[in-house]
Amino acid sequence: MIDEIEVKNDIQEEELYTILKNCVNSNGLPVMDNNLFSKVTEMYGREKFRIVLAKFITNETPKFPYKEFSYEDLVKNFRNLKKADYSNYITPQENVQKEVLEKYDDYKYSYANYGLGMIDAPSTFNESSDYFNNKLRMACSSYGFRSPVDRWNEGDNIWGVLGPIWRGVNDSWQLTPKQYMMAFRLGTYIATQFKPIVAKCVNEMTSAKTVLDTSMGWGDRLCGFFASSATYYIGCDPNPNTFENYKLQAMEYSKLIGNEYSIREDGNMWELNGHLKSVRMYRSGAENLPWDEITEVDCAFTSPPYFSTERYNEGGEHSEDQSWSKFNEYEAWRDDFYLPVSVNCLKSLREGGHLLVNIMDPKIKGKRYRSGDELVDEMKDSFLGQIGMRIMQRPQGKAVFSDEDGNFDKEKMNNFMNKMYMENVWTFRKGHSDLDLFRHKRVTSLDSFFL
Secondary structure, three states, X not given: OHHHHHHHXXXXXXXXXXXXXXXXXXXXXXXXXXXXXXXXXHHHOHXXXXXXXXXXXXXXXXXXXXXXXXXXXXHHHHHHXXXXXXXXXXXXXXXXXXXXXXXXXXXXXXXXXXXXXXXXXXXXXXXXXXXXXXXXXXXOEEOOEOOHHHHHHOOOOHXXXXXXHHOOOOOXXXXXXXXXXXXXXXXXXXXXXXXXXXXXXXXXXXXXXXXXXXXXXXXXXXXXXXXXXXXXXXXXXXXXXXHHHHHHHHHHHHHHHOOOXXXXXXXOEEEEEXXXXXXXXXXXXXXXXXXHHOOOEXXXXXXXXXXXXXXXXXXOOOHHHOHHHHOOOHHHHHHHHHHHHHHHHHHHEEEEEEEEEEOOOOEEOOEEOOHHHHHHHHOHHHEEEEEEEEEOOOOOOHHHHEOOOOOEOHHHHHHHHOEEEEXXXXXEEOOOOOXXXXXXXXXXXXXXXXX
């Protein structure tokens, strides 16, 4: 009997494997419409389908299912970002209605005591920058996690990643590159984007014309710069791949806003000089920037790599220049990169200029490193407070909203929904300024109305 069951199981797996082989797209990836996907799931069951699909991907090595972008969508998305009113996404602290929660509740300089206000912005405009750097982002690993591309290409526990395809994220109940990526987003680690709209908000809040970004990531703040009223951007990145992609971004955005420009290249530096906006870019780590040439900055805004949390360009050309590689112990990273770069950013500001640093305390091997408090301690005299950048917190399983008997508890759900989860944006100012960062959202008094 056991042998018969095993034979039947083998036959079913061969049948299903053949079905998958007969419905691949041009990249060798099995795709199915709603009718076929439903029929196959019903016929073979979810678990067998998942097992065989994982075997197929491992054996046949189809191309990784990158997100598909169209140029038309890029243009529309960027133009919508440029038109977006930044003041719709900012709220001064006195007007924040919900409870604000940080990742840790014991910061020395907590939001509860030093909160300035919130930026609550959507990921709606992320495609404007992801269009250029999505493939590099999918190849980015992190501490303890291999990149999605590496896992796919090497068949690393693909079965474990594919589960969400049958667990509620697949509303259309079909199998397309989009569904594979949705599963990867939930089933493995993907390097996060910064929201371009947040960068636009910060540039407008600080009335910046010259901006500095010392850890450019995936070009999201470069995108926000082109969508804002700022006119000059200075940035750096040791990764030669993103260094070239930033140039493509700057050229494309210039075309979309009618920015006539010329390009000057000099080894590890390129400069786009335009009549509306200009960009200077260094292929360099921030610790090696020519700081004596960077002055009169209005706003330095960056999101530095969280120690070794994300391993940018691992195994690539010049990967040894990345901060996670050069400074592989926390104390070295803090003392030779993170704090000196932050101090140099503050020095580069004009009088009244602002420095904003988006970083949460990293946690490696269960140990938390207090990067936020250490940053403020280093520049305490210039510290203004925290701006909270809202993030969407997912509830971890149905049990979160269940009572002791396992029944749905509406009050628990409402309590969860009435909280705002945030990332820290540590905010500093050089010298004195009367500029109110949340000026456009303050409640106007009747006296000021009639002036």
